[in-house]
Amino acid sequence: MQLSSSARVADENFDYLFNIILIGDSNMGETCVVQHFKSKVYTEAQQNTIGVDLTVCSLEINGKRVKMQVWDTASQERFSTITQSYYRSAHAAIIAYDLARRFTFESVPHWIHEIEKYSAANLVIMLMGNKCDLWEKRPILLEDACMLAEKHGLLAVVETSAKESRNIDEVFVFMAKELITRNSLHLYGESTLDGPPLDSTPVLTAQGPRGKAHCAC
Numbered sequence: 433m434q435l436s437s438s439a440r441v442a443d444e445n446f447d448y449l450f451n452i453i454l455i456g457d458s459n460m461g462e463t464c465v466v467q468h469f470k471s472k473v474y475t476e477a478q479q480n481t482i483g484v485d486l487t488v489c490s491l492e493i494n495g496k497r498v499k500m501q502v503w504d505t506a507s508q509e510r511f512s513t514i515t516q517s518y519y520r521s522a523h524a525a526i527i528a529y530d531l532a533r534r535f536t537f538e539s540v541p542h543w544i545h546e547i548e549k550y551s552a553a554n555l556v557i558m559l560m561g562n563k564c565d566l567w568e569k570r571p572i573l574l575e576d577a578c579m580l581a582e583k584h585g586l587l588a589v590v591e592t593s594a595k596e597s598r599n600i601d602e603v604f605v606f607m608a609k610e611l612i613t614r615n616s617l618h619l620y621g622e623s624t625l626d627g628p629p630l631d632s633t634p635v636l637t638a639q640g641p642r643g644k645a646h647c648a649c
């Protein structure tokens with residue numbers, strides 16, 4: 433897995449475009465995570481997200497240029513109409529919980545339910561347990577999260593810390609790789625029993641001079 437700054441590419445030319453929604457209770461650190469992914473900085477004090485914030489990041493994975501549009505959604509009920517409207521065009525969702533606060537983990541099934549209600553059927557879901565720097569206080573073990581993920585057929589669980597720069601890039605690169613793989617299976621018409629293809633738009637784009645190259649993936 434490589435994500436050096438030299439591997440970052442311009443936004444304009446890309447082989448894949450993925451919409452990722454970031455959801456979870458308030459104060460999970462979602463904004464810090466996205467900010468760290470984009471700029472490699474951690475800012476302690478963040479304002480509550482109002483509605484939806486968009487962050488665009490570009491990566492290169494196995495020679496393919498991937499543009500990730502990360503939609504950081506507000507958890508407050510008063511924004512639910514706005515945030516739900518973004519679910520439908522998402523290819524993947526990252527559900528965040530704070531592994532030092534049990535009630536945030538207990539909310540995860542609620543967020544899964546929301547996704548099932550409003551998103552495309554084949555949306556890929558990952559669990560992100562943020563604030564793993566608070567490991568001494570943690571009531572939520574990785575095993576608990578893995579059991580929950582398995583029960584609901586989620587892709588994976590990743591524990592992160594925006595504060596200590598742990599696993600942030602990995603979350604997004606891992607998700608991008610999974611989406612590329614599923615999309616490739618879909619293009620070749622292979623069995624999708626191990627993971628449904630993406631059918632929401634747009635998954636593949638043919639922009640830029642190298643746009644055609646990805647058709648062989």
Ligand SMILES: Nc1nc2c(ncn2[C@@H]2O[C@H](COP(=O)(O)OP(=O)(O)OP(=O)(O)O)[C@@H](O)[C@H]2O)c(=O)[nH]1
Nearest residue numbers: 458459460461462463464476478480481593594595
């Ligand atoms: N210890 C620790 N604190 C963190 C971490 N990430 C974020 N925080 C803190 O958690 C608080 C909330 O962070 P935000 O990024 O605003 O959380 P959010 O989930 O975007 O909040 P909403 O906008 O309300 O949805 C802030 O005080 C951050 O400094 C982390 O990895 N470790």
